[in-house]
Amino acid sequence: MMKIWAIIFAAMLFSGCSTSVERIDSDTTVDLSGAWNDSDSRLVAQEMIQDALSRPWISDYTGRTGERPAVIVGTVRNLSHEHINLKTFVADMERELVNSGRVDFVASRDERGEVRDERLDQDLNAREETRNAAGQELGADFMLTGQVNTIIDAEDNEQVRFYQVDLTLISMADNRKVWLGQKKIKKLVKNASIRY
Amino acid sequence: MFRFLATPLLGLGLLYLQGCSSWQINQLSTALPTAGPEETLKKLEEIDPSDRDRTQYLLNRGVLKLYSGDLDGSRQDLEQAKVIMSSLQAVSLTENFGALTANETLRSYTGTPSEQVLVHAMLAMGYLFSGNLDGARVEMLQANVTMSRLGERESVSGQLASVRFLAGLIYEMNGELDDALISYRSAHEIIKTRGEQVPDALATSLLNVSLRQNNDEEYEKHVAEFGRKASLPKANEGEWIVYYHDGVVTNKTEARLSVFEPKLRSLISVVVPQYPPSRYQPRRLSIKSGNGKVGAGTDVNSTEVIEMIERRAREDLADQSAKIMAAATVRAVAKYQMVKEAQKNGGGLGGLLANIAGVLSEQADVRSWNMLPSSIQVARTVAPLDSPVQIVGKGLALPPLNELGASRSRAVRYGVALVNSLNNRLLSYPPVKGIKSNEGQPNEQ
Numbered sequence: 001m002m003k004i005w006a007i008i009f010a011a012m013l014f015s016g017c018s019t020s021v022e023r024i025d026s027d028t029t030v031d032l033s034g035a036w037n038d039s040d041s042r043l044v045a046q047e048m049i050q051d052a053l054s055r056p057w058i059s060d061y062t063g064r065t066g067e068r069p070a071v072i073v074g075t076v077r078n079l080s081h082e083h084i085n086l087k088t089f090v091a092d093m094e095r096e097l098v099n100s101g102r103v104d105f106v107a108s109r110d111e112r113g114e115v116r117d118e119r120l121d122q123d124l125n126a127r128e129e130t131r132n133a134a135g136q137e138l139g140a141d142f143m144l145t146g147q148v149n150t151i152i153d154a155e156d157n158e159q160v161r162f163y164q165v166d167l168t169l170i171s172m173a174d175n176r177k178v179w180l181g182q183k184k185i186k187k188l189v190k191n192a193s194i195r196y
Numbered sequence: 197m198f199r200f201l202a203t204p205l206l207g208l209g210l211l212y213l214q215g216c217s218s219w220q221i222n223q224l225s226t227a228l229p230t231a232g233p234e235e236t237l238k239k240l241e242e243i244d245p246s247d248r249d250r251t252q253y254l255l256n257r258g259v260l261k262l263y264s265g266d267l268d269g270s271r272q273d274l275e276q277a278k279v280i281m282s283s284l285q286a287v288s289l290t291e292n293f294g295a296l297t298a299n300e301t302l303r304s305y306t307g308t309p310s311e312q313v314l315v316h317a318m319l320a321m322g323y324l325f326s327g328n329l330d331g332a333r334v335e336m337l338q339a340n341v342t343m344s345r346l347g348e349r350e351s352v353s354g355q356l357a358s359v360r361f362l363a364g365l366i367y368e369m370n371g372e373l374d375d376a377l378i379s380y381r382s383a384h385e386i387i388k389t390r391g392e393q394v395p396d397a398l399a400t401s402l403l404n405v406s407l408r409q410n411n412d413e414e415y416e417k418h419v420a421e422f423g424r425k426a427s428l429p430k431a432n433e434g435e436w437i438v439y440y441h442d443g444v445v446t447n448k449t450e451a452r453l454s455v456f457e458p459k460l461r462s463l464i465s466v467v468v469p470q471y472p473p474s475r476y477q478p479r480r481l482s483i484k485s486g487n488g489k490v491g492a493g494t495d496v497n498s499t500e501v502i503e504m505i506e507r508r509a510r511e512d513l514a515d516q517s518a519k520i521m522a523a524a525t526v527r528a529v530a531k532y533q534m535v536k537e538a539q540k541n542g543g544g545l546g547g548l549l550a551n552i553a554g555v556l557s558e559q560a561d562v563r564s565w566n567m568l569p570s571s572i573q574v575a576r577t578v579a580p581l582d583s584p585v586q587i588v589g590k591g592l593a594l595p596p597l598n599e600l601g602a603s604r605s606r607a608v609r610y611g612v613a614l615v616n617s618l619n620n621r622l623l624s625y626p627p628v629k630g631i632k633s634n635e636g637q638p639n640e641q
């Protein structure tokens with residue numbers, strides 16, 4: 001009996017007292033719980049924006065106006081089963097759009113408010129030659145909106161998690177939908193049925 | 197020499213280390229109706245729970261923070277509790293061994309089926325009253341997955357009408373009427389299966405949404421059942437859905453059964469958890485909408501029970517009783533064998549010590565989410581957009597819905613409020629800062 005207890009305690013002692021930290025590349029995919037993670041956010045944003053930029057709406061707009069389209073990211077709703085931090089997803093999309101160099105990007109509603117406050121402050125406090133005038137903002141030509149949906153199918157310790165991300169690019173001039181993007185992810189999650 | 201005492205003595209040691217926090221939590225729960233959530237929260241935060249009791253601790257702290265208005269803190273605690281409960285679904289070898297040789301409290305607390313569902317409802321309320329309707333919707337989707345996992349054929353274990361109703365409400369506010377109707381239907385079915393009274397708020401929801409969905413057949417069925425027609429708000433009206441959490445759910449207690457075995461001169465002790473008979477009587481909360489004068493364009497409504505937590509807690513325990521008894525029997529046999537071995541190896545003294553250790557280590561698992569309300573009540577009332585709604589007896593007034601962003605031109609005009617019997621704090625969606633009680637009455641009579 002004592003031997004059994006000695007083994008159990010040794011196992012408890014050695015498994016419970018060590019914390020290990022390993023630095024890994026931020027692009028490395030690590031799936032722990034099966035939930036939406038940084039890799040999903042980054043990969044979906046990359047793929048969808050690349051798809052959006054390869055479609056004819058850009059060349060149509062540029063050909064018609066001679067200018068690059070200005071895009072703003074509107075609301076991306078989380079209608080999934082998880083509390084997904086959509087701010088990182090939106091930030092990933094913004095980064096992809098800006099870095100593509102093929103579109104101009106307009107600050108979001110919250111960011112605009114802060115910039116306008118700063119401009120007002122400049123009016124009062126900055127030297128005249130360094131002031132930026134109000135009323136010179138670039139208006140967006142297109143708004144990107146979207147939603148994340150999930151379907152969960154679970155049985156015993158297994159779960160299939162299906163994510164569908166839908167993005168829509170809408171022309172601000174006439175409400176036309178000029179691009180519809182969709183990305184699906186399916187994960188099979190097997191939870192342990194026994195723990196120590 | 198006394199190697200045979202290792203198991204019970206180890207059990208006693210562990211009990212000493214961890215039994216204290218759950219006992220303290222239960223004491224605080226008993227005192228909660230008089231101490232109030234804020235004071236109880238302070239005392240609870242002085243407790244350092246063992247890992248096995250951490251879920252119970254976080255669940256209770258989460259609900260106290262919700263009642264105290266600390267919505268961020270409440271969400272953090274309840275989310276953490278939810279994650280722990282999920283991770284504990286797998287069977288633990290060491291905990292099972294401990295439970296079968298010493299007692300049930302050596303298992304980590306995973307929550308009853310009702311608690312596993314209610315954590316989503318409390319979280320949804322936290323998100324909702326923070327103004328995050330999508331966050332609340334996420335919790336309701338998760339609650340649906342949890343209830344599907346817990347649901348068995350011809351059983352309503354882990355199926356909560358109040359959570360289905362809340363899901364329906366969230367879908368309805370989100371404009372998803374088809375999903376709302378499905379959830380309201382589920383709530384209705386659960387209540388009928390349990391043979392309980394359908395609250396007026398649920399009847400109104402079923403009537404209104406089936407009518408708005410043009411589901412004539414279902415609408416007529418509900419009209420026949422409830423004896424009235426839908427009461428959709430007019431262009432200058434909106435709706436307040438008021439939740440009332442009344443009382444504090446009863447604590448579990450120990451029932452000890454000790455039998456003397458004359459042949460072995462041994463006292464065999466079996467201890468199981470039980471609920472004392474409930475003396476709880478729900479107290480309703482009156483809600484007055486309109487111009488404030490009864491009988492002159494004023495509607496007086498009152499909250500009705502949609503979930504009797506007292507009853508759910510007892511049902512969950514009853515569902516577990518066979519397992520608990522089986523484990524207790526295995527344990528009793530193990531301890532009997534231990535005493536027998538002790539008598540053989542250590543003589544009379546060894547047998548006596550083993551017997552004492554066995555009896556003392558036997559302890560019922562009386563942990564529960566015991567700071568939940570005794571009942572969850574709800575009322576759904578139509579109110580003019582420009583008039584406040586009075587919560588009579590609490591001295592609280594809900595502001596006119598048009599001050600919260602509702603207007604004639606907006607199709608969706610809802611307000612949701614949570615009031616509890618333990619303090620005079622009011623939480624609302626859309627969130628309103630600075631709602632305070634005019635009077636200091638702790639309870640509605």
